[in-house]
Amino acid sequence: MSTTIAPETHSPPPLVVPAGRATVATWHLSLSQVLVVAGFCLFFLYHNYLPLFHSDLWGHVAYGDWILQNGRLPLEDPFTELAAGVPLFATAWLSQVVYALVGRGNDPEHLAHLFALVLLATYLVLLRTYYRQTRRLTLSTMATLAAFLVSWSRHAVQRPENFGLLCLACLLWCVVRSERRDFTASWRWPILMGLLFAVWANLHGSFVVGFAVLGCWVLGRAIDNALLSGHVLAFVRDAQFWRRWSCLEFAILGSCLNPYGIDLLLQTMLFPSHPNLDSVLEWYPLEMRSLEGIPMAVSWVLTAIVLRHSRRRMTATEVLWLLVFNAAVCVRVRMIAWYGPVWMLALAPHLAEILSRVTLPTTVASWQARLSRLSRPSLRWSAVTLLLVWMTFILAPISRPLLGGPVRRPDQVLSHQTPLGVTRFLHEHPPTGLVFAPQWWGDWLAWNGPTELRVMMTTNAIHLAPPQVWQDYLT
Template sequence: MNLKTTTVADAGTTAQRATWLFSWPLIVGMLVYCFLILRGYGLLRDDDTYLHIATGQWIFQHQSIPTHDPFSHTMPDTPWTAHEWLSQVLLASAHNLGGWAGVVAITALAFAAALALLTRTLLKSLEPVHAVMFAALALFMTANHLHARPHILAMPLMVLWAAGLVHASESGRAPRLWLLPVMTLWANLHGGFTLGLALAFVFALEALLACKHRHYFVSTAKSWALFIVLAITSALITPHGIQGISLTWQLLFEQHYALARISEWQSPNFHIFQALEIWLLCGLALVMHKGFKLPPIRLLLLLGLLHLALKHVRYIELLGLLAPLFFATPFAAQWRQSMQGQQNAETVDRFFRKLATPAGKGALMLAFGFLLLLTQWIAHARPPQPPDSSSLATAIRTVREAGIKGPLLNYNGWGGYLIYAGIPPFIDGRSDMYKDDFIKEYLEALALTKSTGLEDLLAKYKIGWTLLLPGSPAVALLDHLPNWRRLYADEMAVVHVRTLIDSDIVSRKE
């Protein structure tokens, strides 16, 4: 009798503990969210954040998705694919509801969810200590591209999609159909969904190569072919249809001049610290010390991601988030084989294993409540603001108080802010719309590549005022051009206005 009572009591105690037990995915998600919400200004450093919010607000106001440029004065009615419209609506909604704190919160939540999903998926194959290490490395490899932009909102879907493909291939079957809505959402959130379609083809090939009998080969080919057709169809369920897919080709293969001059599309600078370098060195050490090997298709995938990361700094995050999913199973098998008979590793990992199971309901409620309170406190006690907003706001206020109107020539890194402020820019971050020829004309004019390039540009577009960086060669020339004078200057921005009044160029309030 006593034995039975003790057993029931122990079971009740164990269940109670499980209810309040945290897990590594929950801990990782909480820590990442707290880290990002406490340094919210860092998520607001990118000018395109303004553009996405302004586009979302335009969609709300017009109850439609723009198909032509509604913002700039240089490209009026030029065809433009707002392929990230759903992310823009979400960012605008967060901004309308919670200001910049709302924008930071939704971005932090999306990235925290992505790393939590990554950790949970890795725990199915890896030792918990390794899963947590790879999640931490993924954070560091994404840090330089952590902005309140659509690619962050789409990250949970990217991880979920890739994990589903890996699991299907390793299980010897086609992916589950519940992944198809994931693709549809991804396609409406961010243009990177084309990577997901490419991965489906690669894992289909891996599944076919794993078939040893003709019967299995035929059935596998049919099931994967059906899934890929359905995935492509799901990706076309957007306001733009096939244009969303063709945009990737246009961006990567038709805009060489622009991509070579946009910082996030350039190669990593290894003269400064790069998390990619740590990743490469650790990988090299693992191969040379442990003899770690990958199956052919997984090796090709890893090399492909590495190529993208070395070519474009913005793709380092893909290596951090996706590569662990691709090599988790072979890594786990080879690691356990190499560590047989070594008890130290078991002892070290014993603590981590306690938190490998899913979190209890009580822990989830506690975590949700804490993060909600933290978000509300941040919004009221130390609301985040974009780093450069005060200086630009002062410059624009000075222009408006002076009654200056007319077409503007601006630094391209402020185009999003100008759109957000209701001022049609000369140029902004939509390189896919402006294209190479226009961007080249603009950059060469500001760099004074041609002797009359800037003056020709000012005349061609009937520019009435400029908003440029202090160190720009164009600013130095404007200081000496007739009929131009400085109206405002600080350490960040310089405003010049045309002094010769021309009704086609500048109008002043009476």
């Protein structure tokens, strides 16, 4: 005898709005919603003014320019002659083309706009995801903020990884959104995930993180079936397990829709084992006395507190998500960027359950009642929201091409460590030999240096250079 587990739906039924008032009520916003919008406005302003980091961003822009000029993907690194003959898998070719199109004309200003818009979209999707789990705007906002703060050290750098984070947020939304009664009867979600991974695999190699999310989602369902029914093979008769399995299959098939086919999947899986990466800081194991170690420790403490007080049953999927992504961060510190959103995805339902049992003190409850009239939804709060969005737009650099105004100087758009003076000197005195410089200078010079410049190393060529060449460069 087998037991079929119902879909994991933990959200209360939606509010019912009278038919005659539905259209008007849709435009009525509350004070709490205005505050959330204000927070996201500040979030966008901060990232729009954030200088473009002196990183591999410029190497990716240079790759994109090369692809557009030649009409094909490079077979080997076009900027590092010491890596000649080593096959190149352009795992982020679509992101590179987007960067090149946005940054054409040697104008990096638009790259800053793109960066801010992508991050804004990412965390808006995460906010919506956590809201579907909790049905509490304040809690979902705090969950989104926590996911950002845990991985904040990764958000100062603009790179194709940002597109990967947006795809991860969309995947988490699909996972939460698909937990509904018609999930097993609809092929919409497997097809949607296949399309998502088809785009993701061409934007950034982090699509394998999506495989980890879906793999835990599928395996967790099978484990829950086995634990609740007492039969290891109980999942065989569970329709939702097979629909989750279909989502994973479509995701794998979709990721194969790239110029390299299934070879891209194999290359991406093997990439972290390259010996040259052992010398790169972001590929180090986690150290507790670091910018990543402190927020990770805080997240572990918060996880312990939440799980200690939650009365909601913890699903096997949530356990697997926490185990897999914690282990990933401990092995490779750069995985903290993907840990934050998934960590909060596992904890958000438990936080909602705890808050549902919290009784406010009498003083706080009385003040809440007094403020209820002020904060109730109305059109005036909607007008305030529109004003906030408009003020954010006119204050942000993104408005200047449309509304006019002085264009920011290069030293305002670019990080102070960007070698602008070196670039001017090299344009005036083009070198004839191989240029030895930090690899992040090599990225910039490959894009903005003299046409015939030859650099010894770029960030994107670290895994392509022979180990001896890389060691010679380091010494």
